[in-house]
Amino acid sequence: xxxxxxxxxxxxxxxxxxxxxxxxxxxxxxxxxxxxxxxxxxxxxxxxxxxxxxxxxxxxxxxxxxxxxxxxxxxxxxxxxxxxxxxxxxxxxxxxxxxxxxxxxxxxxxxxxxxxxxxxxxxxxxxxxxxxxxxxxxxxxxxxxxxxxxxxx
Amino acid sequence: xxxxxxxxxxxxxxxxxxxxxxxxxxxxxxxxxxxxxxxxxxxxxxxxxxxxxxxxxxxxxxxxxxxxxxxxxxxxxxxxxxxxxxxxxxxxxxxxxxxxxxxxxxxxxxxxxxxxxxxxxxxxxxxxxxxxxxxxxxxxxxxxxxxxxxxxx
Amino acid sequence: xxxxxxxxxxxxxxxxxxxxxxxxxxxxxxxxxxxxxxxxxxxxxxxxxxxxxxxxxxxxxxxxxxxxxxxxxxxxxxxxxxxxxxxxxxxxxxxxxxxxxxxxxxxxxxxxxxxxxxxxxxxxxxxxxxxxxxxxxxxxxxxxxxxxxxxxx
Numbered sequence: 001x002x003x004x005x006x007x008x009x010x011x012x013x014x015x016x017x018x019x020x021x022x023x024x025x026x027x028x029x030x031x032x033x034x035x036x037x038x039x040x041x042x043x044x045x046x047x048x049x050x051x052x053x054x055x056x057x058x059x060x061x062x063x064x065x066x067x068x069x070x071x072x073x074x075x076x077x078x079x080x081x082x083x084x085x086x087x088x089x090x091x092x093x094x095x096x097x098x099x100x101x102x103x104x105x106x107x108x109x110x111x112x113x114x115x116x117x118x119x120x121x122x123x124x125x126x127x128x129x130x131x132x133x134x135x136x137x138x139x140x141x142x143x144x145x146x147x148x149x150x151x152x153x
Numbered sequence: 154x155x156x157x158x159x160x161x162x163x164x165x166x167x168x169x170x171x172x173x174x175x176x177x178x179x180x181x182x183x184x185x186x187x188x189x190x191x192x193x194x195x196x197x198x199x200x201x202x203x204x205x206x207x208x209x210x211x212x213x214x215x216x217x218x219x220x221x222x223x224x225x226x227x228x229x230x231x232x233x234x235x236x237x238x239x240x241x242x243x244x245x246x247x248x249x250x251x252x253x254x255x256x257x258x259x260x261x262x263x264x265x266x267x268x269x270x271x272x273x274x275x276x277x278x279x280x281x282x283x284x285x286x287x288x289x290x291x292x293x294x295x296x297x298x299x300x301x302x303x304x305x306x
Numbered sequence: 307x308x309x310x311x312x313x314x315x316x317x318x319x320x321x322x323x324x325x326x327x328x329x330x331x332x333x334x335x336x337x338x339x340x341x342x343x344x345x346x347x348x349x350x351x352x353x354x355x356x357x358x359x360x361x362x363x364x365x366x367x368x369x370x371x372x373x374x375x376x377x378x379x380x381x382x383x384x385x386x387x388x389x390x391x392x393x394x395x396x397x398x399x400x401x402x403x404x405x406x407x408x409x410x411x412x413x414x415x416x417x418x419x420x421x422x423x424x425x426x427x428x429x430x431x432x433x434x435x436x437x438x439x440x441x442x443x444x445x446x447x448x449x450x451x452x453x454x455x456x457x458x459x
Binding site for chain 3 (some may be wrong): 046114117
């Protein structure tokens with residue numbers, strides 16, 4: 001069995017941002033010389049995730065807006081009454097007692113999930129025609145790490 | 154290391170539908186002759202997912218209703234005020250500017266996740282007694298693909 | 307390829323509870339003698355999950371409160387009007403017709419996801435500094451099983 005591990009440091013300009021990494025994962029697959037196997041793509045942080053979806057700007061913007069309603073930040077005003085009601089009672093995250101302000105980013109990590117596993121067939125990522133891999137940052141503007149682990153034969 | 158890859162084409166009758174595929178995955182495991190390993194089951198689309206849960210009709214119907222509240226469609230009236238408030242402001246998905254109407258299906262893909270990885274032990278899927286594997290379609294009535302990739306020894 | 311499978315029985319004191327299992331997974335990795343590979347950590351039940359996040363009590367308490375709003379139980383009063391509106395219409399889960407009361411736990415399983423796949427590098431779990439592995443119980447106080455499957459070389 002072959003294995004190949006690549007670490008990438010991500011530093012987003014925005015606090016929340018989707019960064020397309022399909023090409024990085026494909027490069028790791030090629031460098032691994034694995035023809036048949038699996039590629040694990042995993043955020044090494046608890047306030048980020050990995051999502052496979054369409055690289056269509058409208059979808060990505062819709063998703064960031066929706067994530068702020070379902071997993072609302074408290075460092076800015078809630079988007080609407082539903083977002084406000086999904087904050088912890090009586091209004092702020094217990095996690096913020098220690099001086100943090102990223103409670104929402106932990107819930108977004110839960111929603112998006114921190115990793116994906118992708119099939120490798122014939123030496124290529126075996127994705128559907130619209131599937132792109134995104135690093136999903138929810139508390140950025142600082143260095144964070146991502147690991148790509150390829151195993152197979 | 155052995156590997157075995159199976160593609161299945163899914164065409165649901167309903168726009169949203171759960172389709173049980175446990176037996177397809179088990180068949181792929183048997184055909185792979187892998188005794189110890191992993192089975193990746195992955196939708197190859199951005200508006201579908203894979204879920205492991207109980208094959209109890211009430212649960213599946215509850216889940217479709219709930220998904221329409223949390224990730225609301227705009228091609229039909231929102232289920233209630235909460236669903237309405239979780240649509241993008243001021244009421245429709247940016248994604249629909251290009252003529253699509255399936256913005257909600259992308260968010261449902263995020264919630265359900267597009268893939269699962271299952272253990273294989275002694276040549277069988279190593280699932281709990283109530284765990285069944287479902288293909289989760291959120292924008293169906295057309296041909297879509299699923300990949301099952303088995304690796305191991 | 308080496309493989310190693312460990313089953314753990316979990317019996318939580320609370321109906322909903324996060325149980326840290328990072329050390330169990332690390333022990334399984336060591337016992338497997340796998341240096342480079344993957345560890346699958348998977349609940350064998352449909353009302354539990356596995357989450358990788360920070361072992362900070364505030365986060366875990368925030369998350370349980372939030373899960374009860376987004377995926378509301380009906381065996382207790384809904385947390386607020388939003389939670390109430392996310393219950394099935396007209397107020398209870400179809401799943402409960404059979405005498406169950408854990409419909410919410412199936413939706414929490416969907417949100418958290420029942421499994422994670424973790425990288426193994428140099429014989430160790432290759433996690434970020436704050437990443438801990440949690441078994442997430444949503445219908446506990448009884449024996450439930452978890453499987454850890456390590457594969458690699």
